[in-house]
Amino acid sequence: MYSCSLCDVTILKPNWPTEAEVLKVLPEYDALLGKLHIDTDFLNAAGSKLKIISTPSAGYDHMNIQEIKKRGIKVGHAPKVLSGAVAETAVFLLLGAARRAHEGRLLLEQGKVENGFQWLLGHDLRNKTVGIVGLGNIGEEIVKRLKPFEIKKFFYTGHSRKKAGDDLGAEFVNLDTLLKESDFVISCVPLTPETDKMFSDDAFKKMRKTSVFVNIGRGKTVDTDALVRALKNQTIFAAGLDVTEPEPLPVGHELLKLPNAVIIPHMGSQTVETRNDMALAAAQNILNGLEGKTLLYEL
Numbered sequence: 001m002y003s004c005s006l007c008d009v010t011i012l013k014p015n016w017p018t019e020a021e022v023l024k025v026l027p028e029y030d031a032l033l034g035k036l037h038i039d040t041d042f043l044n045a046a047g048s049k050l051k052i053i054s055t056p057s058a059g060y061d062h063m064n065i066q067e068i069k070k071r072g073i074k075v076g077h078a079p080k081v082l083s084g085a086v087a088e089t090a091v092f093l094l095l096g097a098a099r100r101a102h103e104g105r106l107l108l109e110q111g112k113v114e115n116g117f118q119w120l121l122g123h124d125l126r127n128k129t130v131g132i133v134g135l136g137n138i139g140e141e142i143v144k145r146l147k148p149f150e151i152k153k154f155f156y157t158g159h160s161r162k163k164a165g166d167d168l169g170a171e172f173v174n175l176d177t178l179l180k181e182s183d184f185v186i187s188c189v190p191l192t193p194e195t196d197k198m199f200s201d202d203a204f205k206k207m208r209k210t211s212v213f214v215n216i217g218r219g220k221t222v223d224t225d226a227l228v229r230a231l232k233n234q235t236i237f238a239a240g241l242d243v244t245e246p247e248p249l250p251v252g253h254e255l256l257k258l259p260n261a262v263i264i265p266h267m268g269s270q271t272v273e274t275r276n277d278m279a280l281a282a283a284q285n286i287l288n289g290l291e292g293k294t295l296l297y298e299l
């Protein structure tokens with residue numbers, strides 16, 4: 001137990017405790033800081049003392065926000081502070097996929113490296129068109145980081161044209177145009193009913209055969225079977241994935257067998273600095289709430 005002037009804090013475990021472990025003690029507490037699946041059953045078991053829930057993540061698709069708010073519980077998350085780290089992840093996944101990093105490594109391990117002048121050629125970023133699906137904080141940071149690579153044009157799509165897009169010199173287009181005319185498609189969209197499986201067979205067929213698809217948003221926005229087909233049949237060139245469906249991918253999953261997919265297990269914000277910042281933002285949400293103020297990042 002730790003104490004500050006506003007509250008006492010109990011840390012259950014250094015990492016994520018189970019739902020049952022949390023619910024065993026939660027009825028005694030005013031606030032919860034943690035990333036847990038929160039639905040009606042969880043809230044019923046949590047009891048009536050709970051006033052604030054703060055997730056140390058930008059995404060909040062693991063919580064039923066409507067149900068939480070209906071009960072008068074304040075709810076906050078930790079966006080923005082992670083945008084730089086996730087944008088860096090998008091850049092390395094894009095570079096790794098475009099330059100066939102995983103395939104090269106596999107061939108190296110198999111003793112199959114060839115000395116050919118035209119062997120294992122990838123694609124430059126220079127002079128290419130990048131399409132950002134969902135120009136939020138992370139999308140903006142990706143554009144800023146990619147500019148020095150001499151990108152020819154940035155497209156973005158979403159609900160509406162944005163001032164941030166204009167400021168970055170990016171062009172607002174519809175999804176169809178973005179898919180058809182981008183060399184690299186980077187998805188930053190959150191999971192909503194609208195984005196659920198938005199990257200389907202149909203979407204991958206619209207993309208170029210030389211396209212690289214990067215996903216740093218949510219795995220469920222992609223129809224995994226369709227992506228496997230697109231990568232196997234070379235409907236698209238390669239993919240770089242921080243997020244997948246399911247998560248984590250089980251050993252032996254079809255995606256893990258593909259040489260043209262660079263995959264990491266949802267690590268976009270996993271740096272020492274960023275995780276500290278996210279923890280501080282999530283804690284500040286709770287301190288604000290206990291003082292009766294608006295949360296730092298209130299949903």
Ligand SMILES: O=CC(=O)O
Binds near residue numbers: 056057059060269
């Ligand atoms: O995916 C990471 C987050 O939502 O913070």
